[in-house]
Structures are given as C-alpha cells and as structure tokens.
Amino acid sequence: xxxxxxxxxxxxxxxxxxxxxxxxxxxxxxxxxxxxxxxxxxxxxxxxxxxxxxxxxxxxxxxxxxxxxxxxxxxxxxxxxxxxxxxxxxxxxxxxxxxxxxxxxxxxxxxxxxxxxxxxxxxxxxxxxxxxxxxxxxxxxxxxxxxxxxxxxxxxxxxxxxxxxxxxxxxxxxxxxxxxxxx
Amino acid sequence: xxxxxxxxxxxxxxxxxxxxxxxxxxxxxxxxxxxxxxxxxxxxxxxxxxxxxxxxxxxxxxxxxxxxxxxxxxxxxxxxxxxxxxxxxxxxxxxxxxxxxxxxxxxxxxxxxxxxxxxxxxxxxxxxxxxxxxxxxxxxxxxxxxxxxxxxxxxxxxxxxxxxxxxxxxxxxxxxxxxxxxxxxxxxxxxxxxxxxxxxxxxxxxxxxxxxxxxxxxxxxxxxxxxxxxxxxxxxxxxxxxxxxxxxxxxxxxxxxxxxxxxxxxxxxxxxxxxxxxxxxxxxxxxxxxxxxxxxxxxxxxxxxx
Numbered sequence: 001x002x003x004x005x006x007x008x009x010x011x012x013x014x015x016x017x018x019x020x021x022x023x024x025x026x027x028x029x030x031x032x033x034x035x036x037x038x039x040x041x042x043x044x045x046x047x048x049x050x051x052x053x054x055x056x057x058x059x060x061x062x063x064x065x066x067x068x069x070x071x072x073x074x075x076x077x078x079x080x081x082x083x084x085x086x087x088x089x090x091x092x093x094x095x096x097x098x099x100x101x102x103x104x105x106x107x108x109x110x111x112x113x114x115x116x117x118x119x120x121x122x123x124x125x126x127x128x129x130x131x132x133x134x135x136x137x138x139x140x141x142x143x144x145x146x147x148x149x150x151x152x153x154x155x156x157x158x159x160x161x162x163x164x165x166x167x168x169x170x171x172x173x174x175x176x177x178x179x180x181x182x183x
Numbered sequence: 184x185x186x187x188x189x190x191x192x193x194x195x196x197x198x199x200x201x202x203x204x205x206x207x208x209x210x211x212x213x214x215x216x217x218x219x220x221x222x223x224x225x226x227x228x229x230x231x232x233x234x235x236x237x238x239x240x241x242x243x244x245x246x247x248x249x250x251x252x253x254x255x256x257x258x259x260x261x262x263x264x265x266x267x268x269x270x271x272x273x274x275x276x277x278x279x280x281x282x283x284x285x286x287x288x289x290x291x292x293x294x295x296x297x298x299x300x301x302x303x304x305x306x307x308x309x310x311x312x313x314x315x316x317x318x319x320x321x322x323x324x325x326x327x328x329x330x331x332x333x334x335x336x337x338x339x340x341x342x343x344x345x346x347x348x349x350x351x352x353x354x355x356x357x358x359x360x361x362x363x364x365x366x367x368x369x370x371x372x373x374x375x376x377x378x379x380x381x382x383x384x385x386x387x388x389x390x391x392x393x394x395x396x397x398x399x400x401x402x403x404x405x406x407x408x409x410x411x412x413x414x415x416x417x418x419x420x421x422x423x424x425x426x427x428x429x430x431x432x433x434x435x436x437x438x439x440x441x442x443x444x445x446x447x448x449x450x451x452x453x454x455x456x457x458x459x460x461x462x463x464x465x466x467x468x469x470x471x472x473x474x475x476x477x478x479x480x481x482x483x484x485x486x487x488x489x
Binding site for chain 2 (some may be wrong): 009011015016017020021022028038039040041042043045046047048049051052053056059060061062073075098126139141142143145146147148149150152153155156158159160162163164165166167169170171173174175176177178180181182183
C-alpha cells in the first residue's frame with residue numbers, strides 16, 4: 001500500500017509553472033498552495049510528475065497535501081504521521097530519516113526482501129530529492145509512482161530556445177510571402 | 184540457461200499499478216484548443232498586418248489587423264472561462280514569472296491585444312502622428328511570440344507527448360498560425376490584394392504539416408496517441424483538410440470564391456490540428472506506459488536495472 005501524498009520536491013515543477021504565485025515554498029521547505037490566491041488555471045495539475053495535484057469539483061481551486069503547514073507552524077508533526085497506528089509514516093529531520101530508512105532497508109535485505117529500496121531519497125535525482133520519501137518493496141511503477149521523475153522545467157531553456165526559433169521562422173515566412181508581389 | 188535468457192527480455196508492457204495513470208489528466212476544457220487556434224490566428228495576423236502596411240498594401244493590412252483584433256478579443260474570454268475561479272483571472276498579473284509559460288503568455292497576450300486595439304482605434308478615428316505606427320509595430324513584435332508560446336505552455340508539463348515533442352511543437356504551432364492568418368485574410372480580402380495572404384496560407388500548411396510529421400517521427404512510440412482514438416481522428420482530418428485547402432488555394436485562389444473555399448478548408452485543418460494535439464495530451468496522460476517506459480529506459484541506460 002502507498003499513499004498518494006505530495007512529495008514536496010526540492011525542484012518542484014508545480015511551483016515553477018504556477019502563473020499566479022499561489023504555490024510557494026514554505027520556511028519548512030515544503031510546497032503549499034495558497035487557497036486565497038489560486039485561480040484554478042490547472043497548470044500545476046499537468047506539471048506534477050506524480051499526478052498529485054488536482055482541481056476540486058465545485059470549488060475550482062487546486063488542493064494538495066500541505067504537510068500540515070498549520071501544524072508545523074505550531075511545532076506539531078503532520079496529522080498523518082501522528083495518527084498512523086503502525087508508525088509507517090514518520091516525520092523528522094530528513095538527514096536523520098535517511099539514516100533510519102537505510103537501516104530499515106538493510107534489515108529488510110537481510111530478511112530476504114531483496115527488492116526493498118528507498119524512493120526519493122537521492123538529492124541528485126530529477127527533482128532534487130523529495131521532502132517526503134518512501135521505502136518500497138518493488139519497482140516504483142508497481143505503486144503507480146514514476147520510476148525516474150524529472151522536473152519539467154529542467155528543459156525550459158531548451159523549450160524557450162525552440163519557441164523563439166519558431167517565432168523567428170514565422171517572421172521570416174511572413175516576410176517571404178510578400179516577395180511575390182501583391183497579387 | 185533458458186531461464187537466464189528469459190529474464191534478459193524486458194516485459195513488452197511496462198509494469199503499473201493496475202493500469203492506472205501515473206500523472207493526472209489535464210483539467211482543461213474545449214476552451215483551450217480553441218484558444219490555441221484563436222491565439223495563433225491573432226499572433227500571426229498582427230505580423231501579417233504590419234508587413235502588409237510596410238509593403239504599402241493597406242487593404243490587406245487593415246483586414247489582417249481586424250482579424251487579429253477579433254482573435255485577440257476571443258482569446259482572453261476563452262482563457263478566463265476555462266479557469267476554475269474565473270473572477271480571479273487577474274491573479275495571473277500579480278507576478279512576472281519566466282518559469283511559467285502561462286504567466287509570460289498572459290503578459291504577451293495582454294500586450295498584443297492592447298497594441299492591436301490601439302492601432303485599430305488610431306486607424307478608425309483617422310488620427311495622425313507616430314502613435315499608430317508604434318502601436319502597429321508593437322502588436323507585430325508581440326504577435327510573434329503569441330503565435331508560438333502556447334507550444335512552450337504545453338511542452339512545459341509532465342505529459343509525455345507534449346514534453347517530448349518540445350523541439351518540434353513550436354514549429355507546428357508557427358505553421359498552423361501562419362496558415363490560419365493567411366487563410367482568414369485571403370477569405371475577406373479582394374483577390375488583387377490578397378497574394379501575400381494566399382502564399383502565407385500555403386506556406387503555413389506546408390511548414391506546419393512537415394513539422395507535425397517530424398514530431399511524430401521523433402516521438403516514435405510516444406507519438407502513438409496521434410494515430411489512435413480522438414487525437415488520431417483529428418490528426419487525420421487536419422491533414423486532409425489542410426492539404427485540400429492548400430491545393431484549392433494554390434490552384435484557384437486568384438479568384439475570390441476559390442480563396443474562400445481554400446481558406447475555409449485551411450482554417451478547419453488548423454483547428455483540427457490544435458484539437459489533435461490537445462486530445463493527444465489526454466491520451467498520453469491516461470496510459471501509464473507512456474510515462475513509465477521512457478523513464479525506465481533512461482534508468483536502464485544510465486546504470487543498469489534498478
């Protein structure tokens with residue numbers, strides 16, 4: 001089983017593409033939608049490589065996990081971590097969680113779970129590591145997770161370069177259309 | 184030995200969670216493909232109008248500018264009605280953000296529309312002075328990116344068929360915009376002044392169609408949505424209408440009825456092309472294989488099986 005919560009990417013595509021600035025990075029390093037700013041354009045919905053964000057029917061705005069921004073501000077752990085009866089969801093400093101998770105993976109390997117691995121614990125992956133990472137027992141795609149997510153804006157310089165080139169070609173094409181005279 | 188060989192062969196279909204999509208489908212409604220069409224038409228028409236004026240063809244210039252104004256007026260209406268909270272559309276203009284093609288596009292659209300409206304007002308009121316020339320120049324300057332930025336908008340997403348087509352999509356959109364602008368101007372302009380518009384329409388069909396073919400070729404398996412379902416039907420229709428329209432325009436465009444028929448076909452083809460690209464995005468997002476397969480291949484190429 002796996003939850004479909006926000007991964008709080010270090011390089012967050014949703015935040016990059018948000019045209020209103022409704023999405024922002026908090027003082028805790030998490031990514032949060034300001035519900036009083038979001039105008040429901042839906043750009044973040046298709047930018048997210050995990051399919052986390054969606055528009056709420058009848059409301060029109062986009063909502064997602066905030067890692068309990070309100071609770072973090074009051075020095076409380078997120079409600080999911082607090083409520084989970086088996087402690088499957090743990091909250092803490094990332095470096096400390098990495099160590100704990102590595103030990104857990106080793107223990108699982110010793111017990112014969114050869115496929116046990118961490119997902120999102122590499123700061124050099126396509127999204128700069130997750131703020132909320134996972135311990136999986138199989139390939140990520142089996143859990144409905146992308147095996148190698150990349151922040152779409154990594155290619156934005158390439159995208160703008162080709163867009164500008166196409167604009168230039170359009171201009172040249174229109175100029176060329178006048179070469180044959182008026183008729 | 185047999186066993187070892189069998190495990191070397193990767194599964195034909197990538198694994199998934201019961202076939203459920205990895206990414207979300209767009210929440211965008213039919214307003215968006217129509218905006219892609221209207222925005223492209225407005226962008227290229229502004230440039231056509233400016234070039235016509237510079238060449239001394241004032242009738243073509245005025246007609247193209249009125250088309251640009253119509254497209255530029257429809258565009259914000261379409262965009263605002265597509266929002267989840269239309270009353271908050273102005274939040275787009277709280278910030279200026281180059282990492283968001285939608286934000287940048289909003290500014291480009293606003294600038295183009297304002298300049299085109301000022302140019303038309305200046306002309307209609309018969310005013311003199313440099314203001315009209317400045318407004319016309321600005322509307323053309325902003326019209327160029329208006330015709331193509333929507334490709335950046337679609338490419339800057341996690342939707343495989345859009346993101347992986349990022350190098351060709353701007354050229355598809357530029358061609359489509361040129362075809363639309365040329366066709367629309369050729370329809371409303373007397374044939375003796377419409378030569379450049381007719382040539383632009385045919386040129387746009389050729390360039391847009393060739394770019395589309397190149398994009399599909401380079402997408403390979405990821406381009407499958409363009410051959411299946413609704414996107415496949417729109418793509419086929421777009422090709423048929425555009426080629427028929429270009430042939431009619433080239434052969435019979437020097438007489439006004441021929442230009443009207445050819446122009447109508449080309450406009451229909453351009454609209455279908457936008458719809459094909461829009462629909463392909465939904466089909467590409469709905470099937471996890473399009474998301475997983477290239478990522479899996481990337482991982483295996485970089486450090487063996489993970």
